[in-house]
Amino acid sequence: MRTGTINRKTSETEIAVEVNLDGTGAYEVSTGIGFLDHMVEQFSRHSLIDVKLKVSGDLHVDQHHTTEDSAIALGQAISQALGDKAGIGRYGTAYSPMDEALARVSLDISGRPWLVWKAGFSQPRLGEMDAELFEHWFQSIAQAIGITLHIELLYGQNNHHIIEGIYKGFARAMRQAVELDLRKGGAVPSTKGQLGG
Template sequence: MPLDFPTSGRVAEHSRKTKETDIRVRMDLDGTGRSDVSTGIGFLDHMLEGFAKHSLIDLEVEAKGDLHIDMHHTTEDVGIVMGLAAAKALGDAGGIHRFGHAYVPMDETLTRAALDVSKRPYLIWKVAFSRDKIGEMDTELFKEWFHAFATNAGLCLHVENLYGTNNHHIAESCFKALAKAFDMAIRLDERRAGASPSTKGSLGS
């Protein structure tokens, strides 16, 4: 069921169509955590619904991809389009806290994420899986999604699984840690009065 989005504020929509995928994303950075996600990949849907819930972003993702080949193109391209939508919604990022961090435990697992909405993208990914797949999804694709999202949203993002043995918990804690860190970073700080959170006067592009 499509979500109702406001017509103003930190709201953005982005679409991307190639020979491999056709993806549309809408997001409201000042939402309540609602989501309507359909990628054709059940586990990825589950992760993105959790990302929306814990970042308090309202999120719509509609993706059709060449899943008859594998899940790589769809996973990576969803990350790209979500990142571009986030960058569009952030605009010049005036007034935000800019930095965010989170530790997320899930049973035996603990994962840390730290990020800077710097507009200078970078990913450090210290996450290892002991299985090739979770459900039908290749575990190597999680890094692809995080890299695509960070690069296109303009994030310097560090994600590290400190310990854990359950692969489902490891993956899910990574998405939740990102969600909580992103929520912290993009919150508006009334003391900034909309000013750039950079000594340079603007964030790099």
């Protein structure tokens, strides 16, 4: 089993996270932000990556630190579970429809973190969560895992549908990228013999 465990404590947040890349999509998520919980649960269920994530953060200040640090810790746990990345698919792309909204997510577990974000919202909050923090969450997780990540909203109107479609697309793309390809024979999927650097 490819698993990762991160315990991260700062003056702003305390986080415990466990992941299993070879799981079934089981999750236990508690960040203190209900809408963020819902999105991480969607990621787990549709990527088939088991996720246990517990966050205690300074929500009396705002949601920024909890959002950012949860993505960093989750990304670090996934990176740990990937190890040297031998045998993985490496690339993933998913088109994700959610009613009237359609998102496209493409990623490369390259070791070279980058985010292209072409999405937006027509309201400042979704549930109790600041909408501007979603881009930051994806920036933080891309950095922590070391992935090149392209997220595009092709069209859509309902803000909940837009972000849920994006998270489900990210999940499906990650599922493709982390799955082991038996034809690779355990080789790192790069002509350099390593990913990153």
